[in-house]
Amino acid sequence: MEDTQIINLWRSYGQKLEESLQLNRKNAEEITRIKVRSFLASMKPLKIFTIVVGILWVGFVDLLIIKTFPAANWFFIVSAGIQVLLTKLAIIIYLYQLILIHQADISEPVLETQRKLASLKSTTLWIARILFLQLPVWTTFYWNKSMLVNGNIALYLLQIVITGSFTFVAVWLFRNIKNENKDKKWFRLIFNGNEWTPLIKSIELLNQVKEYKAGA
């Protein structure tokens, strides 16, 4: 089929659509009565829930650190401190990302808008990296001076292996969770499921944008 035939085919499709498409004015008018929603109102319940749970958790651990500070052992204080700091960082990035996506001007040219949106969505990878980084502190918070003084070699070895492997995994994931690895099996395994599909899609879209920019 030649160019002109394809164009004519599309033209006839357009003409037929013009004749047969009907705008439901009542519904269109309903839309014009919609008030611009605030950032909070525009958020999906699951996102609000995630942020609320995150803030409650951070508040709880902060309170625990403050209340037990004089009496608690340093293993707990330092472990909980690191955990809560990383969680706060993840919540801030998440909120910042959502606000910027909400504020994005979609009447701007497609390529740049999609690059901005996809880049923002893909910062979710940073949130995952930061959250994985806290893995080792989950293996140290319960330690205390007495375990250190009275423990035997087997206990020390076991602890070293556990904390060591958690640290290795955390650092490895922190270094390797990135766009370039999106097709790796382990990556797909971690980011499997519907809730991650927008992230995977945004990484793919970023690659398309790169291709277009490279050809410019």
Add this chain to the structure above:
Amino acid sequence: MQAERSDIFISVIETNKGIIYKVAHAYCIHAEDRKDLIQEIIVQLWKSFNRYNDEYKYTTWMYRIALNVAISFYRKENRRKRLTDPLSDNILDLVEDNALIETNKNIGYLNQFIAGLKELDKALMLLYLEEKSHKEIAEITGISETNISTKIGRIKKILKQKFSTIQA
């Protein structure tokens, strides 16, 4: 004032309803999702209507928003709550008598081909088929005119190959 603005908006939508339908059709295979996408596009058009910059044509503004919304639109398996719940009917409907346009074989192949393209290629192909000039395509997409020619050339080549395979 508000009523007047609303009337102008509806008349712009009415005049250019084909743009919304074709974009939604290209990016959403399932009729139910398409209905939601059409609604989402019109909501976003209305929200941006205040900021409309008359330096560009209405169609340029509409294409930018419709394509941006369609590319970012993602439907999970479990249906998302609609933005405007009372609107259970379609905003854009095809009159039944003319429903055969959807069944025209060649149009079907063409739509199928477009649906199979990557998001940005799809946008380019739609604009090419709509006979937009390279300058206008560049304004809508932000892609340079030379890059547009190269990309469209490649997509057309694949399209022709597909049609020749079908017709063979």
